[in-house]
Amino acid sequence: MRRHERILELIPQGYRTVKALADYFNVSLMTVYRDVRSMEKKGLLVRKHGMLLLKSEVSEEEVASSQGCDFCSKAIDKRLEVVLRLVSGKVLRACCPHCAFMLIKRLEGSEILSCMTWDFVRLNPINFFSARYVINSEAIPCCTPSVIAFFSEQDAFKFQKGFGGQVMGFEEALSEVPRLMTIPVKVNLSGL
Ligand SMILES: [Zn+2]
Ligand SMILES: [Zn+2]
Structure with a gap:
């Protein structure tokens, strides 16, 4: 889905919450939440302390620690x-x-x-x-x-x-x- 691809581009630009993404696309929180859930299941992104992170960013963080x-x-x-x-x-x-x-x-x-x-x-x-x-x-x-x-x-x-x-x-x-x-x-x- 086109929106999923856009979400992957937007996260590194600082759109790291469901709210920020919902505002950006001008859709409901529930809609973005469903996108995030399905992307999470595919292993494309990770939620950490309410923030959205790309899979690649998480491994970087682990390397740093x-x-x-x-x-x-x-x-x-x-x-x-x-x-x-x-x-x-x-x-x-x-x-x-x-x-x-x-x-x-x-x-x-x-x-x-x-x-x-x-x-x-x-x-x-x-x-x-x-x-x-x-x-x-x-x-x-x-x-x-x-x-x-x-x-x-x-x-x-x-x-x-x-x-x-x-x-x-x-x-x-x-x-x-x-x-x-x-x-x-x-x-x-x-x-x-
Ligand atoms: Zn020590
Ligand atoms: Zn020591």
């Missing part, structure tokens, strides 16, 4: 990456478990659908919630205090033997990592 850590903005090394999927459909990425704990703390009530990362020595995907963590060791592959994830408790203790730090589970690490970040640094004011 994968470019840096959602907590510290650092470039992400795939071997340390943590991917958080929220119930809302949003995907957050952290450069390492350290930033993932900071993100989870900041999310508070927001529901997390799933969270995965990589085992530091075995390099296979693991569930972030059931992993073991070595916190604040001498090995600093990314952010400090370093947080390194392992699938097995045994691997975590082996690592701790070599590099120090503390071994803990998800709940404990969730309160410990932000706490370590807020320990006040002693400032010498005597010279002032």
